[in-house]
Amino acid sequence: MPAGMTIGEAARHSGVKVPTIRYYEQIELLPAPARSETNRRHYEAADLRRLAFIRHARELGFGIEAIRALLTLQDNPSQPCATADAIAQARLADVVQRIRSLTALKAELEHMVEGCRHGKVCECRVIEVLADHDKCEHPHH
Template sequence: MNPDIPIGEASKASGVKIPTIRYYEQIGLLPSPPRTEGNRRLYDENDIQRLLFIRHARDLGFEIAAIRTLLDLQDNPDQSCTVADAIARARLIDVEDRIAKLLSLKTELQRMLDCTAHGRIDQCRVIEILGNHEKCIHPDH
C-alpha cells in the first residue's frame, strides 16, 4: 500500500489521538512509518486498521503486553487460537472480579443510604460506617 495518510488524518480515521499514535510507534505496537522530506509521518490503510485494533483492544481493557501478543498473533495467522483465547479468558476473569467488587460496593453504599437518619451528622450512618470499616457487610471492597 502507498503511504499517503498524514498523522492528523490517521488520528481522525482511527479515533486515536496523535500523541498516542506516536507513543504506539515508540513502543513498537505500530511500525515506524515512512516520512516525507519535511519529516512528516505518512500512514497507509494497514496502519489505520492496526490503530483501530489497538483502540478497540484498549477500550475492552486489554493491557499493552496483551495487545502486543494479540498483534503478533494477528500478524502470523497460521497459529492456533489458544493464546488469544487465554488472553481473552484472563481479561474476562478480571472483568467478572471487578463487577463483583462493584456490586459489593453498590450494596454497601445502598445500605449506608438506607440506614441514614437524614438528620444530624452525629446520627448519620454514612459517617458512622465510613469511620468504622467493621460495620461494613463486605470487608473486601
C-alpha cells in the same frame, strides 16, 4: 501512488488521539511510518487497521502487553490460536471478578447513602460506616 494520511487524519479516522498514536509508536506497538521530506508521519491503510485493532482491544480492557501478543499472533496467522484464547479468557475472568466486587461495593454504598438523614456529620451514616467496618452489611472486603 498511495498518498497516505497525516497523523491528525489517522487520529480522526481511528478515534485514537494524536499523542496516543505517537506514544504507541514510541513503545513499538505501531510500526514507525514513513516520513515526508519535512519529517511528517504518513500513515497507510495497514497502519489504520492496526490502530483500529489496538483501539478496539483497549476498549475491551486489554493491557498493552496483551495487545502486543495479540498483534504478534495476527501477524502470524498460521499459528494455533490457543494463546489468543487464553488472553481473552484471562481478561474475561478479570472482568467477571471485577463485576462481582463492584456489585458488593454498590450494595455497601447504597446502604451508606440510604442511611444518611442529611443532618450533621456527627450522626451521618456515611462517616459512621467508614469509621467502623463492622457496620457494613457484608464486611467481606
